[in-house]
Amino acid sequence: MTATDQLMVAGMDQPLSASLGQASWITRLDNPLEKEAEFLNERPNIILEKTFDVSDEVEEALLAICGLGYYTLYVNGQRMGDAYLNSDVTNYDKTVYYDTFDIRAQLKQGSNKLSVELANGWYNAAPITILGKYNVRKQLAVGKPCLIGQLTITDASGEKLVIATDSSWESRQGPYLFNNLYIGETVTDDIQEAASTQKTVKIAGPNGCLTPSFIPKIKRQKHYLPAKLTKDPTGEGMLIDFGTILSGHFLCDVAADFLGRITFLYAEELNADGTLSFDSSISGTYGVTDEAHRINASDPIIQKDVIKKNKQTLFRFENQYCYHSFRYVLVKAEPTAAGVEGLLSDIQAYSVHTDLAAVSRFGSSSEELDRLWEAARNTRLNNIHSYFEDCTRERFSYGGDIVALIDSHLYSHDMHELLKKVFMDFANDQTPEGGIPQTAPYVGIMTNGTSNGAGSLGWQLVFPVLASKIGQHYQDTAFVQEQLPALRKHLGYLLAFDFDYIRYCCLGDWGSVDAGILNNRIVSPDQEFCSACMYLILLEEYKELFSVYAVPETMMRTLALRILEARSTIIELFRNEDGSFASGTQSSFIFALKAELYENVAKKHQLEKNLIAHIRKEDGVFRFGIFGMSWAYAILSELGEDELIYNWLSRREEPNYLGMLANGNQTLGEYFPLQNGSNKVQGSLNHAMFSSYTVWMMEKLIGISFKKDHRIQLAPYFPMDLTEVRGSLRTSPGIIEAQWVRTEADKLNYSVTLPESLDYELCLGDAYRIINKEITPAGEERQTIRLLLETAAPIEVS
Known part of the structure; x- marks a missing residue:
């Protein structure tokens, strides 16, 4: 990197310059030939330090730094910043993101010290087996925890002092005897400082290009206190209930007079007998056998932390280099004679996720609707740690999940920089042939993928969708223009397959209530048909994306011909005499509409009518998977079926959303009820x-509504059993605030405050008519529109 590299200082707003040109990757000299089977052995984590003198007044002091897998920076003993789980996760063999800190205020004349604590993170992943078959250590860029950094100090005369990482740095042992993202942390209060000094060595480090980090950092967010403390039913310890599921850190103080071992076990739910159930949070198995820790390769991974306390002083424990998904914490003390009651104090927890700026708010007269909004927001944030995860159990960045949730993310938080980073994650792992992986970073999953590391079609859809949202929603066409070579390569790859082959390469409408269980594997409804549709949907996404960018005409002609071929072939293969497709599931109807499998308006309307009739016939239950569910809300709303959607979201009988929030949980589950014979399929509850x-x-x-052409549409729906809704959305022109209040059964007040310069379209439909309209200034070049509305037809009273 050069001295003119511009980036944002970590946790601050002003742009700064930083350089790593003289720095080397360094680490502590430990045994470099450790086997995977030894991974679970306890060894203190690495702390690297440099002492230096400052003699003159400091004008500027910029430290560019990256520690892999995770790092924490201290300057003269002061922790820098409030971020956790640094550095940004990506394919480290392609890109390594570094941060810049302005540490001028922390320096002093005389002796100073930089200290950097390292942890494993994703760079030194455990050889555990996720989902019973994926050892991410075999796929990710892997190495010993290591550091690269360069401090450039400029004095008042313009003289520069450069302190870069090299083998002159000192090494010592940290308090974490073990740390892993999926398992947890083992920490001790007994560090032998004199005996822990070890040699520092320069190493090659990962192969990725050092790049300034530009996304918001991961921070502690919501604060939680225990809702209840009880004895564990087995008599083994104390059970802490935080009252809701969260993803984040656990904190507590341990009494000074306790000497021994304390174990914390984490779970999202309880069994019927009140003991912890780990079914929803087990990510896989250990993958290795460790006799010293009495662990077999096939043992399930249970999230846990361990304190080994040897000193009679108050000990503060708090997670640093992992995060847990939990509502309940079981605390066990050894020796057991000591018991647990009275050992812990100041018990608390924090949710931990990327610090994204909120762009919307929602409130209503319905406590259930408010909970649905908050649960969706909580669950999405719980699964964002410098990339989008599917859940806190697997922690993989599935492209299909991103596609299904992209619009809800955009309406929730400012995603501009994160979307660009995630797009680059997929671009980094694009296959040599041009395919896009199922996850980014690639972890080996390619279920129903097209070929050689590429994912299934619905998950490859993430590539053009991300580009489209970055270009349209954030108007960042320059970024998309830069990525056109990768996008064209992907489209060329998709067009290289015969349709007869590629139409099978998808998982269909994943997660549907109509899914079946075959050989202990989930099979989506009408999977072959929906997979064929997904290819057509993917091509149409590229057609729309490339309509505003420079793409070779030959490619666009080939694309148009393939779209015609795919559409006609799908209709010929799957359309039934009654106009339905495949076996006529809800998923088949919504995929047919999304793929525009009709020749004229009449056939389109017939599909729409059949879809609505199908949902009504099935008691208003939306049986779609993640793609169909996302598309259904938009398609049905355009058809004026908002009442159908509202009734589904308000539904109290299973399958339903509100059931996921039972017992106070503020997160959504992975599945609506799925049965495998007499057994319920258990997914993540987060x-x-x-x-x-x-x-x-x-x-x-x-x-x-924020439309593709940047128009703002005001088109509210007023359910009869609601008396009030209020909310806002921050757009690039400014904040839009809306509220409606029902004053009588057939009348309501509706008001919108927005920038005066904003173009908007008011669409109230035929259900209401405007009795009175008033527009008044609201200050700061804003205006408020107030409408008194009355139902256009008499209300029927039963």
């Missing part, structure tokens, strides 16, 4: 893939 409904809540209950 999984965001069905949270797409908040798009409809913004566009119809609050009534603010």
Whole structure:
């Protein structure tokens, strides 16, 4: 990197310059030939330090730094910043993101010290087996925890002092004897400082290009206190209930007079007998056998932390280099004679996620709707740690989940920089042939993928969708223009397949209530048909994306011909005499509409009518998977079926959303009820893939829609059993605030405050007519529109 590299200082707003040109990757000299089977052995984590003198007045002091997998920076003993789980996760063999800190205020004349604590993170992943078969250590860029950094100090005369990482740095042992993202941390209060000094060595480090980090950092967010403390039913310890599921850090103080071992076990739910159930949070198995820790390769991974306390002083424990998904914490003390009661104090927890700026708010007269909004928001945030995760159990960045949730993300938080970073994650792992992986970073999953590391079609859809949203929603066409070579390569790859082959390469409408279980594997409804449609949908996405960018005409002609071929072939293969497709599931109807499998308006209307009739016949239950669910809210709303959507979201009988929030949980589950014989299929209870409904809540209950052509549409829907809805959306022109209040059964007041310069379209439909309209200034070049509305037809009273 050069001295003119511009970036944002970590946790601050002003742009700064930083350089790593003289720095080397360094680490502590430990045994470099450790086997995977030894991974679970305890060894203190690495702390690297440099002492230096400052003799003159400091004008500027910029430290460019990256520690892999995670790092924490201290200057003269002061922790820098409030971020956790640094550095940004990506394919480290392609890109390594570094941060810049302005440490001028922390330096002093005389002796100073930089200290950097390292942890494993994703760079030194455990050889555990996720989902029973994926050892991410075999796929990710892997190495010993290591550091690169360069401090450039400029004095008042312009003289520069450069302190770069090299083998002159000192090494010592940290307090973390073990740390892993999926398992947890083992920490001790007994560090032998004199005996822990070790040699520092320069190493090659990862192969990725050093790049300034530009996304918001991961920080502690919501604060939680225990809702209840009880004895564990087995008598083994104390059970802490935080009252809701969260993803983040656990903190507590341990009494000074306790000496021994304390174990914390984390779970999202309880069994019927009150003991911890780990079914929803087990990510896989250990993958290795460790006799010293009495662990077999096939043992399930249970999230846990361990304190080994040897000193009679108060000990503060708090997670630093992992995060847990939990509501309940079981605390066990050894020796057991000591018991647990009275050992812990100041017990608390924090949710931890990327610090994204909120762009919307929602409130209503319905406590249930408010909970649905908040649960969707919580669950999405719980699964964002410098990339989009599917759930806190797997922690993989699935492209399909991103596609299904993209609009709900945009209506929730400022995603501009994060979307660009995630797009680059997929671009980094694009296959040599041009395919896009199922996850980014690539972890080996390619279920029903097209070929050689590429994912299934619905998950490859993420590439053009991300580009489209970055270009359209954030008007960042320059970024998309830079990425056109990768996008064209992907489209060329898709067009290289015969349709007869590629139409099978997808998982269909994943997560549907109509899914079946075959050989202990979930099979989506009408999977072959929906997969063929997904290819057509993917091509249409590219057609729309490339309509505003320079793409070779030959490629566009080939694309148009393939779209015609795919559409006609799908209709010929799958359309039934009654106009339905495949076996006529809800998923088949919504995929047919999304793929535009009709020759004229009459056939389109017939499909729409059949879809609505199908949902009504099935008691108003939306049986779609993650793609169909997301598309259904938009398609049905355009058809004027907002009442159908509202009744589904308000539904109290299973399958339903509100059931996921039972017992106070503020997160959504992975599945609506799925049965495998007499057994219920248990998924994560902290999984965001069905949270797409908040798009409809913004566009119809609050009534603010952001259209592709940047128009703002105000088209609220007024359910009869609601008396009030209020909310807002921050757009590039300014904040739009909307509220409606029902004053009588057939009358309501509707008001919108927005920038005077904003173009908007008011669409109230035929259900209401305007009795009175008033527009008044609202200050700062804003205006408020107030409408008194009355139902256009008499209200029927039963």
